[in-house]
Amino acid sequence: MNEREAPVARSRLLTPAWSLARREITRFLRQRSRIIGAVGTPLIFWLLFGGGIGSSFKVEQLGESYLEYSYPGAIASILLFTAIFSMISIIDDRSEGFMQGVLVAPVSRMAIVLGKVAGASVLAVGQAAIFLLLAPIAGLKPGLLEIVETFAAMILLSIAVCGLGFWIAWRMESTQGFHAVMNVVLMPMLALSGAFFPMSGASRAIVWLMRLNPMTYGVSLIRAALLGKGTDEATGLNVMTALGVTLAFTIVMLAFSIRAASREAKHALA
Amino acid sequence: MIRKITIDSAPMINVSNISFRYGDRTALSGVSFEVGAGEAFALLGPNGSGKTTLFRILSTLLAPQSGSASIDGLDVVSQRVGVRSRMGVVFQSPSLDVHLTVRENLTHAGHLYGLSGASLAERVSESLDAVRLANRADDRVKTLSGGMQRRVELAKCLLHHPRVLILDEPSTGLDPRARDEFWSLLNEARAQRNTTILVTTHLMDEADGCDRVAIFDRGKLVACDTPDALKRRIGGDCVTVDCADSSALSEEIAGRFADLKCTKVNGMVRIESPNASRLATDLLRDFGDRVRSVTIGRPTLHDVFIHETGHRFEDETREGDQ
Numbered sequence: 001m002n003e004r005e006a007p008v009a010r011s012r013l014l015t016p017a018w019s020l021a022r023r024e025i026t027r028f029l030r031q032r033s034r035i036i037g038a039v040g041t042p043l044i045f046w047l048l049f050g051g052g053i054g055s056s057f058k059v060e061q062l063g064e065s066y067l068e069y070s071y072p073g074a075i076a077s078i079l080l081f082t083a084i085f086s087m088i089s090i091i092d093d094r095s096e097g098f099m100q101g102v103l104v105a106p107v108s109r110m111a112i113v114l115g116k117v118a119g120a121s122v123l124a125v126g127q128a129a130i131f132l133l134l135a136p137i138a139g140l141k142p143g144l145l146e147i148v149e150t151f152a153a154m155i156l157l158s159i160a161v162c163g164l165g166f167w168i169a170w171r172m173e174s175t176q177g178f179h180a181v182m183n184v185v186l187m188p189m190l191a192l193s194g195a196f197f198p199m200s201g202a203s204r205a206i207v208w209l210m211r212l213n214p215m216t217y218g219v220s221l222i223r224a225a226l227l228g229k230g231t232d233e234a235t236g237l238n239v240m241t242a243l244g245v246t247l248a249f250t251i252v253m254l255a256f257s258i259r260a261a262s263r264e265a266k267h268a269l270a
Numbered sequence: 271m272i273r274k275i276t277i278d279s280a281p282m283i284n285v286s287n288i289s290f291r292y293g294d295r296t297a298l299s300g301v302s303f304e305v306g307a308g309e310a311f312a313l314l315g316p317n318g319s320g321k322t323t324l325f326r327i328l329s330t331l332l333a334p335q336s337g338s339a340s341i342d343g344l345d346v347v348s349q350r351v352g353v354r355s356r357m358g359v360v361f362q363s364p365s366l367d368v369h370l371t372v373r374e375n376l377t378h379a380g381h382l383y384g385l386s387g388a389s390l391a392e393r394v395s396e397s398l399d400a401v402r403l404a405n406r407a408d409d410r411v412k413t414l415s416g417g418m419q420r421r422v423e424l425a426k427c428l429l430h431h432p433r434v435l436i437l438d439e440p441s442t443g444l445d446p447r448a449r450d451e452f453w454s455l456l457n458e459a460r461a462q463r464n465t466t467i468l469v470t471t472h473l474m475d476e477a478d479g480c481d482r483v484a485i486f487d488r489g490k491l492v493a494c495d496t497p498d499a500l501k502r503r504i505g506g507d508c509v510t511v512d513c514a515d516s517s518a519l520s521e522e523i524a525g526r527f528a529d530l531k532c533t534k535v536n537g538m539v540r541i542e543s544p545n546a547s548r549l550a551t552d553l554l555r556d557f558g559d560r561v562r563s564v565t566i567g568r569p570t571l572h573d574v575f576i577h578e579t580g581h582r583f584e585d586e587t588r589e590g591d592q
Binding site: 011016018022023026030031095096097099101102103104106107117256 | 331351352353355357359361364365366367370376379382383384386410426427
């Protein structure tokens with residue numbers, strides 16, 4: 001890293017990052033099946049659970065339908081699923097695919113993280129935006145301000161979960177390992193985020209897990225933004241607390257990813 | 271063809287006493303060599319001989335545990351960014367995005383090397399012309415044949431006019447015609463800018479076409495010279511005797527012609543001799559009833575490998591670094 005070539009920041013960081021992000025998006029748009037995976041799964045679960053649980057699930061004090069309650073959680077699921085689908089490709093790509101060529105190019109490792117995360121975040125937010133059109137089905141009628149705030153919250157949370165996905169994927173040697181982490185870590189993070197049930201009715205231990213879970217703050221942030229409230233009633237979190245923790249989560253995940261990508265391989269990658 | 275190699279200036283690639291271990295398995299042990307500017311250099315060895323580990327070290331993806339390597343005078347570890355900008359790397363497994371077009375792949379690669387705008391567009395056309403694929407520029411890579419995809423890989427690595435091209439088993443999965451085509455394009459590109467080429471291979475004829483060959487066996491560099499000089503080490507031609515019982519016959523031949531070196535290879539007896547036709551006649555006279563055939567051959571790199579290592583060229587996957 002001790003080269004002194006002309007506009008280093010631009011040629012080693014911004015241009016490669018922009019190019020990687022663009023490739024991510026182009027590639028996605030040419031694989032229609034991925035759209036179904038990332039939007040379809042949360043959509044189906046949202047509709048089936050919402051319809052099936054219906055009135056047997058009473059969100060006490062909140063006075064909402066389950067479809068309405070779980071709507072912000074479905075948005076968070078879309079963001080997380082898109083991040084997972086985008087990042088899992090890194091693992092095979094590094095040892096025998098596209099990423100090999102990136103690794104031997106004179107680009108800053110930060111460019112790889114930023115490009116990949118930016119591209120995946122655009123995809124995640126784009127898909128969540130499509131899902132946002134279904135808000136009236138959930139009985140929600142957000143105004144312009146709420147929509148703008150919801151987008152800001154979605155962008156922030158998508159960067160955080162894409163960073164998380166990158167950090168995990170970069171350290172994995174096989175996609176099977178990633179699936180294991182997905183089942184043991186990522187899915188519980190989503191389940192315990194207030195996306196599907198509020199804190200109020202949960203046992204003490206679960207409440208603590210939910211408080212320690214950074215996803216909880218992201219989901220609360222989206223719910224508060226969408227409903228235009230200063231406090232998310234499902235978790236009792238103040239919107240500023242939710243924003244602060246989500247911001248910190250985002251920064252930490254990006255920092256971890258950049259550190260992981262910058263570390264030199266001690267062993268052959270394959 | 272004997273080409274005299276003169277390294278008058280600093281070597282383009284310098285490998286100095288490199289060792290690498292995976293746990294208690296040695297992949298490379300004390301390997302040193304130099305490659306001059308404009309040379310085509312082959313690392314020849316079976317799978318597991320350590321050449322892939324060395325390729326990863328030279329391509330800056332793996333740091334040597336001891337020893338050092340430099341490219342164009344820059345250290346592959348401490349000055350890796352400079353090394354990366356001077357080097358083109360063709361991997362054994364494809365590194366193209368098959369969902370993108372040929373042009374999109376090359377444009378993306380150019381961005382990684384700090385190229386952009388009109389000058390990049392020009393380089394892309396130049397590279398596509400060099401590999402004769404200008405007419406497929408806007409086709410998705412997945413619609414191209416394996417041979418064409420390999421040529422796109424080459425075009426991608428020529429974009430930034432590298433001083434050194436390193437290629438890992440570039441002929442893998444190519445039929446002989448596509449392989450010849452790839453090599454003639456590679457040699458053309460090399461002639462144009464005096465590009466130094468280092469290629470790993472397990473194919474004798476591929477190594478034979480290079481200026482110099484380094485033979486690897488079990489992590490060690492066992493010989494390094496021009497193909498002709500290596501073959502001359504054999505000191506004559508090779509006589510191969512196909513027979514029913516090679517062990518017995520090998521011993522008897524060794525007993526009868528004490529000054530000859532007999533090796534059993536693949537159920538046959540192989541003998542190096544400065545006067546092969548005479549030896550063949552003698553063998554037929556003395557053991558004619560027991561042999562199926564006697565073949566006289568000019569030494570090949572395979573013979574050199576056997577000569578240097580005492581065993582035949584085979585995969586040693588148990589020691590493998592794949």
